Amino acid sequence: MSYEDVQTCASFIREKLDGPVPAVAMVLGSGLNDLADSIENPTILSYADLPGFPKPTVEGHAGRMLIGKLGGKGVICMQGRAHAYEGHDNYKLAFSTRVLWALGVEILVLTNAAGSLDEEAGPGSLMAITDHINFSGVNPLVGINDERFGPRFSDMTAAWDKELTDDLRKCAEQLSIKLHEGTYLMAKGPNFETPAEIKAFRVWGANAVGMSTVPECLVARHCGMRVCGVSSITNYAAGMTGNELTHDETMEFGAIAAVNLGKLLKAFAEKVA
Numbered sequence: 001m002s003y004e005d006v007q008t009c010a011s012f013i014r015e016k017l018d019g020p021v022p023a024v025a026m027v028l029g030s031g032l033n034d035l036a037d038s039i040e041n042p043t044i045l046s047y048a049d050l051p052g053f054p055k056p057t058v059e060g061h062a063g064r065m066l067i068g069k070l071g072g073k074g075v076i077c078m079q080g081r082a083h084a085y086e087g088h089d090n091y092k093l094a095f096s097t098r099v100l101w102a103l104g105v106e107i108l109v110l111t112n113a114a115g116s117l118d119e120e121a122g123p124g125s126l127m128a129i130t131d132h133i134n135f136s137g138v139n140p141l142v143g144i145n146d147e148r149f150g151p152r153f154s155d156m157t158a159a160w161d162k163e164l165t166d167d168l169r170k171c172a173e174q175l176s177i178k179l180h181e182g183t184y185l186m187a188k189g190p191n192f193e194t195p196a197e198i199k200a201f202r203v204w205g206a207n208a209v210g211m212s213t214v215p216e217c218l219v220a221r222h223c224g225m226r227v228c229g230v231s232s233i234t235n236y237a238a239g240m241t242g243n244e245l246t247h248d249e250t251m252e253f254g255a256i257a258a259v260n261l262g263k264l265l266k267a268f269a270e271k272v273a
């Protein structure tokens with residue numbers, strides 16, 4: 001996946017668009033597919049048609065790029081993403097984010113489904129991601145570095161943009177939506193965690209756990225995009241309730257959180273796009 005491959009895909013997308021490419025992109029996580037329905041007059045491109053794009057294989061991930069308006073402002077909506085647990089090579093997980101960068105996207109909003117480690121943030125609630133822990137062993141930046149994307153050693157001190165997170169906070173406040181905040185920990189999956197792992201992650205300072213998002217943040221920061229994010233809490237993490245965890249449960253509560261997340265993303269687009 002060279003710099004040229006990224007540019008080829010970006011040119012392909014540009015040719016399909018009439019107007020300018022929006023500067024804001026949003027990635028929709030598991031169970032959040034329907035949020036894409038709010039995009040007005042979208043140009044819809046299937047990942048399968050985008051040269052070089054890894055194809056998502058999970059139910060609940062549509063695999064489409066929608067370019068249109070949200071809250072009257074131009075946005076790119078990524079409906080579905082490739083996950084490390086699907087067996088994609090590390091470097092392939094960089095591709096879609098780099099294409100967004102090559103298109104001129106400056107602000108990347110990452111969403112996901114996550115399990116909560118906090119009693120107060122139950123299923124159906126939302127959490128703004130203020131920092132992350134990469135426990136996945138996955139890093140799309142491993143390998144020869146092409147300086148045209150970014151430096152060999154990229155800084156992650158302010159990976160999750162404070163101003164953008166503040167904007168999310170203000171939008172949530174205006175909408176009377178409770179927005180929790182915390183650290184997102186990425187586990188590679190595909191299995192859910194053990195109760196012992198969750199206990200350990202809590203000691204480390206994790207507030208939510210999921211199987212995505214961190215690769216996109218790493219790649220976006222490497223090439224200088226600003227990043228913010230929201231987890232839709234679909235369940236209490238393993239061992240917290242005595243119940244077993246299922247993908248169906250994550251889909252069910254994802255749908256509940258999605259209602260508020262849809263409102264929040266629309267307000268955010270109005271504010272920053």
Ligand code: HPA
Pocket residue numbers: 113114115116187192193209210211234235236237238245250
């Ligand atoms: N763990 C990991 N990923 C998840 C979870 C979880 O509890 N819930 C939704 N995605």
